[in-house]
Amino acid sequence: MSTILEPLKDIMNNNSIAFVGLGAGLVYLIFKVIYNKLTSPFRYIQGPASPSFWTGHMNQDFLISEQDFEHYGSTYKIKGPLNENRLLTKDLDLIHHILKNDHDYEKPGSARYLLSRILENGVLVTEGEHHKLQRRVMNPAFGSTQVRQLIDIFYAKALLLRDVWATKTAESSVGANVESIEGLGKVTLDIIGMAGFGYDFNALNNEGKISELYEAFRIASQDRERRPWHILQAVLPIFRVLPSFRSAGFKKAKKTMARIGNELLNEAQTLQSGTGEKGDTTSKDLLSLLVRSNMSNDIPLSQRMSDADVLAQVPTFLVAGHETTATSTTWALYALSLHQDVQVKLRLELLDVKSDQPSMDELNALPYLNAFARETLRLYCPVPQTARVAMKDDLVSLRDPITDSRGTVHTQILIKKGQVTTVSIHAVNRDKKLWGPDAAEFRPERWEKIPDAVAAIPSVWGHILTFSAGNHACIGWRFSLIEMKVLLFTLVRAFEFNLGVPVKDVLIKKQRHRSTANSECRW
Known part of the structure; x- marks a missing residue:
């Protein structure tokens, strides 16, 4: 508690209004906890004990929850912040209902508040009509035709990473150890910079140097000063009227991001209007395509995105288009290292391609x-879960009935307004009832004939939940998929991969969901 109250000491000494507000907030906090405990329809649903009153299971690793699903069923109770009752589910009927009815199930306000500190009102934050407007304007920039035009950028950066790794392997006749997540993180940063908004981070070429924009983004996104207070502000909006007490470094980083973002937006708007020196309206990066779509005569002025909304997509592109693809490709190399037969089979197919840069x-x-x-992407989904909060009371049918702590069997579940359900993408993608007894094994051959049951998984691609589904499905899934394929095509043709550390030392971390291991490349 002292950690949470520390930011308010000066204000409490000099501002009675803030003190009264804090007291009212604490009273509301106590009431909320007690009321939730006594009235939540989830209170008899079974689930593991909460490890923390303040954070609940937020910091727990749901990636190892498969045993809990076997013990409690396809839907069970977990704890959110302040010991709030939540659901964790892999039930396909419940998931389909939640993702389809996005007007009744939104991202939790606490998560949106924390994201908005970095992303402002980007597409990952907005809901309702605001979100629909953004998606309507942004969709043309993420279509197949547009992504196809970006493939030259993907190849240019992938070849540069190949050359960087080749230089390292040339120094030894037996190959070299490389931190795959480091190299892939740099290349995907370079790709999203150029393909996303025409900004060259030059991460692969600048050893030891960090671009001004990325350094600012890194500082802003990793700022953890007085984190408990920020969580309290996120969970209880009444506290948001008080200062957030961000660090000086965070504030400076936000100013830098705003300045560079405005420069990129102004340049894109100038090029689109044809008033610049070049008069170039053919830029292919996503921001330019977004500006072009937003300024189209086909879109009425009342349905266009504001400059602030367009600008908010710059950090959104960084969040959604950088580390997720780097993580997925790292796991791909990890899988190749463990399954040498798969690596040989994939390489033979890729080497049979005549072109060094095949089209999409x-x-x-x-x-x-x-x-x-x-x-x-099935076995190593980069985003293992997603949460939704009910905007109204709702009675939802379950595909897999559950038994509560009183022995009552439920074929339906009541979700009251304000209560949160977490969808376990990871568990759906590894569910033995859907994929068979070898669901946890890496076997690409399964895709030659997938089980009929997986057709029920809500999906925008590939009968997997990795990119989610519905109106909040990943808008950039085509971009990410082709980027990953280009990287694999370029690297697997050039190198043989082996695990650079013992397999027991490879870990999955919940926050970043990535391997901590390095890889060994042989060129």
Whole structure:
């Protein structure tokens, strides 16, 4: 408690209004906890004990929850902040209902508040009509035609990473150890910079140097000063009227991000209007395409995004388009290292391609590369879960009935307004009832004939939940998928991969969901 109250000491000494507000907030906090405990329809649902009153299971690793699903059923109770009752589910009927009815199930306000400190009102934060407007304007920039035009950027950066790793392997006749997540993190940063908003981070070429924009973004996103107070503000909006007490470094980083973002937006708008020196309206980066779509005569002024909303997509592109693809591709190399037969089979297919830079359609026509990408994204989804809060009371049918602590069997579950359900993407993608007894095994050959049951998984691609579904599905899934395929095509043709550390030392971390291991490359 002292950690939470510390930011308010000066204000409490000099501002009675703030003191009264704090007291009212604490009273409300106590009431909320007691009321939730006594009235939540989830209170008899079974689930593991809470490890923390303040954070609940937020810091627990749901990636190892498969045993809990076997013990409690396809839907069970977990604890959110302040010991709030929540659901964790892999029940497909419940998931389909939640993701389809996005007007009744929104992202939790606490998560949106924390995200908005970095992303402002980007597409990952907004809900309702605001979100629909943004998606309507942004969708053209993420279509197949537009992503196809970006593939030259993908190849240019992938080849640069290949050359960087080749230089390292050339120094030894037996190959070299490389931190795959480091190299892939740099290349995906370079790709999203150029393909996202025409900004060259030059991360692969600048050893030891960090671009001004990325350094600012890193500081802002990793700022953890007085984190308990920020969580309290996120969970209880009454505390948001008080200062957030961000560090000086955070404030400076936000100013830098705003300045560079405005420069990028002004440049894109100038080029689109044709008033710049070049008069160039053919820029291919996502921000330019977004500006072009937003300024189109087909969109009425009342339905266009504001400059602030367009600007908010710059950090959104960084969050959604950088580390997720780097993580997925790292796990792909990890899988190749463990399964040398798969690596040989994939390499033979890729080496059989005559071009060093095949088109998007040619990449998508490679059957084993496609199966390998699907299996990687199924087994190692970069975002393991997503949460939704009910905007009204709702009675939802369950595909898999559950038994509560009183022995009552439920074929339906009441979700009251304000209560949160967490969808376990990871558990759906590994569910033995859907994928068979080998669901936890890496086997690309399964995609030659997948089980009929997986057709029930809500999905925008590949019968997996990795990119989510519904109106909040990942808007950039085509971009991410082709980027990953280009990286694999370029690297697997050039190197042989082996695990650079003992397999027991490879860990999955919940926050970043990535391997901590390095890889060994042989060129």
